[in-house]
Amino acid sequence: MTIQWWQILLITLYSGFAIYDGNNTTFGTVKPTMAGFVAGLIMGDVQTGLIVGGTLNLLVLGVGNFGGSSMPDYMTGALLGTAFAVLSGKGAEFGATLAVPIGLLMIQLDVLARFCNTFLQHHAEKLVSEGKLKSATHMNLYGIIPTSLSRMLPVFLALVFGSQFVQDVVNNLPMWLMNGLKTAGGILPALGIAILLRYLPLKKNFAFLLVGFFLAAFLKVPVIGAAMIGLAMALIAFGMDNQKSAQPAAADTDDEGDMEDE
Incomplete structure (x- = not known):
């Protein structure tokens, strides 16, 4: 051809x-x-x-x-x-x-x-x-x-x-x-x-960098495995941030309820 x-x-x-x-x-x-x-x-x-x-x-x-x-x-x-x-x-x-x-x-x-x-x-x-x-x-x-x-x-x-x-x-x-x-x-x-x-916001997230480096350099975790661990850690951090932001909102609601009772 x-x-x-x-x-x-x-x-x-x-x-x-x-x-x-x-x-x-x-x-x-x-x-x-x-x-x-x-x-x-x-x-x-x-x-x-x-x-x-x-x-x-x-x-x-x-x-x-x-x-x-x-x-x-x-x-x-x-x-x-x-x-x-x-x-x-x-x-x-x-x-x-x-x-x-x-x-x-x-x-x-x-x-x-x-x-x-x-x-x-x-x-x-x-x-x-x-x-x-x-x-x-x-x-x-x-x-x-x-x-x-x-x-x-x-x-x-x-x-x-x-x-x-x-x-x-x-x-x-x-x-x-x-x-x-x-x-x-x-x-x-x-x-x-x-x-x-x-x-990248490295100072704030330096711990995540250390974990990723340890997984790759010492434990020889494949890329997909390290990514899954990173995703899990990100979800945990995201959930903790949401809980922190929800607590002040709940406190404000309680304060408003107490003022109405008075």
């Missing part, structure tokens, strides 16, 4: 919109299952697309990228894995296997896109300090371009040149570049968490 130009165009455009949706509108198009379904629909084999996308979705259940962290981009992997599975006729297993290194490679490209956006953000901050708010807003919108291109370009090139092109890129990336991107990717999660903690 030979891929058509309109199929390349549609899958490329979808990759750009999906990563935008994942960071902004959150319609769910960035999920691997949805990406596999759309790619399968475009390629004429929805079943293969659903199998590839569903398989990759199992790899990211309960995983989220917070702050400045990057995670494997299995949306792009699902798009290309489905396309190559249909084109080669080797089935969904081949597509899912090929999609894993694609998703891992996209971590590095995601880091590069974030680096590009830092220049735009610094320029936006400069415009804000000069009172040019409208221009600063435009600079933030321009940040969509590097992020979308970081998906659209590899998808387009891979579909034009074939699966062997993807494998050659993975195998021939310079080690110094890979090590540098891995180092940056390791620093970004810590930086992202630090930024989040700065804007």
Whole structure:
């Protein structure tokens, strides 16, 4: 089977919109299952697309990228894995296997896109300090371009040149570049968490932070388990706050009743 130009165009455009949706509108198009379904629909084999996308979705259940962290981009992997599975006729297993290194490679490209956006953000901050708010807003919108291109370009090139092109890129990336991107990717999660903690009411809720750290670092509780414990603690705290706010109201009612008796 030979891929058509309109199929390349549609899958490329979808990759750009999906990563935008994942960071902004959150319609769910960035999920691997949805990406596999759309790619399968475009390629004429929805079943293969659903199998590839569903398989990759199992790899990211309960995983989220917070702050400045990057995670494997299995949306792009699902798009290309489905396309190559249909084109080669080797089935969904081949597509899912090929999609894993694609998703891992996209971590590095995601880091590069974030680096590009830092220049735009610094320029936006400069415009804000000069009172040019409208221009600063435009600079933030321009940040969509590097992020979308970081998906659209590899998808387009891979579909034009074939699966062997993807494998050659993975195998021939310079080690110094890979090590540098891995180092940056390791620093970004810590930086992202630090930024989040700065804007959270940490002093008031420091005990919850200690409990969460203890669960994750010492007891090795999975993310879902820690989240359930956090939810339980939040419900307890919420209930205690409601009781405290209800007590003054009850006291005021009693006072009013005593005054009426007099």
